[in-house]
């Protein structure tokens with residue numbers, strides 16, 4: 001993983017030097033149009049020229065969205081690669097947020113049973129989370145009309161992840177803040193030193209200080225990279241990265257709440273801290289610290305106006321999560337900062353204490 005400033009324009013050279021790309025490598029470049037609109041004029045054209053100089057370059061632009069993150073975009077990618085003669089020695093490159101990384105990753109995982117993959121994440125969330133760890137995937141429509149997130153996918157790690165923090169300059173404010181929820185999560189998992197660094201650098205990150213961002217991104221991404229290195233297939237420790245996510249996924253299942261993933265994770269972290277107190281594992285001071293930090297990021301700390309009906313639906317969504325995990329709800333709880341563990345079947349009182357901490361009557 002490379003993290004720094006001014007990396008995107010050097011993409012072609014970086015592939016040569018850091019990924020040992022062959023001198024005549026064919027490439028399929030997928031660019032998120034939302035990024036292209038704002039970044040391309042300054043950097044993208046240079047990056048594209050660099051990629052093209054070493055061989056065939058096929059470029060596709062697509063509009064990232066959860067509904068576009070599906071089979072149609074993947075099929076279009078396969079067809080373009082077929083028509084352009086991109087064989088098993090070729091490479092897929094993605095420039096964009098988590099959606100571009102997940103879709104391009106899935107194309108790379110499946111084209112000719114797998115080709116090389118390089119990711120250039122351009123959102124904070126993708127830099128510290130989605131581009132790392134090798135999970136790729138697409139959504140599928142559900143029979144009830146909803147959207148099943150990441151139902152089809154594969155483990156297929158990129159051989160190079162390039163985080164150019166200069167691209168964060170154009171990221172919408174709400175998206176930047178959403179990415180910070182995952183950074184808080186990484187601090188809570190890793191320990192006091194990482195969380196304290198986050199607390200002290202937060203103002204610089206929120207003002208997008210270009211001198212602060214590279215070290216901040218590298219530290220947070222490093223937490224995920226290290227956990228994944230030790231447990232790639234999620235047979236143990238990697239499950240700790242789900243801190244706050246069981247609550248978050250339940251909130252996201254109610255699209256009427258209108259939350260971004262990171263916003264749901266922020267609220268989910270507060271809920272998980274409160275559940276940890278109810279389980280007798282942590283002190284109430286932890287809940288306050290997490291709530292204060294989430295709030296400082298400009299993220300919501302509670303769900304306003306949640307009716308009993310919606311709460312019941314979210315509880316049910318957690319039960320569905322439970323089925324996926326083999327019939328037993330597994331909640332990630334905290335004994336303190338840097339002391340996080342998976343608790344099997346924590347009991348409804350513990351789970352509900354989490355909901356009570358983040359719910360305001362509606």
Ligand SMILES: NC(=O)c1ccc[n+]([C@@H]2O[C@H](COP(=O)([O-])OP(=O)(O)OC[C@H]3O[C@@H](n4cnc5c(N)ncnc54)[C@H](O)[C@@H]3O)[C@@H](O)[C@H]2O)c1
Pocket residue numbers: 032033034035038039064065066069096097098099100102122123124125126129130131132133134135136149150167168169170171172175261
């Ligand atoms: N594979 C994994 O391990 C993993 C982990 C976490 C999340 N994800 C997935 O990631 C996706 C969310 O990713 P995301 O939060 O990056 O959202 P995203 O990819 O939808 O990007 C958010 C928005 O920001 C725009 N954008 C991106 N970079 C920009 C830039 N530099 N300047 C201006 N606009 C920019 C995009 O066009 C988009 O509109 C979800 O689909 C989620 O399932 C995957």
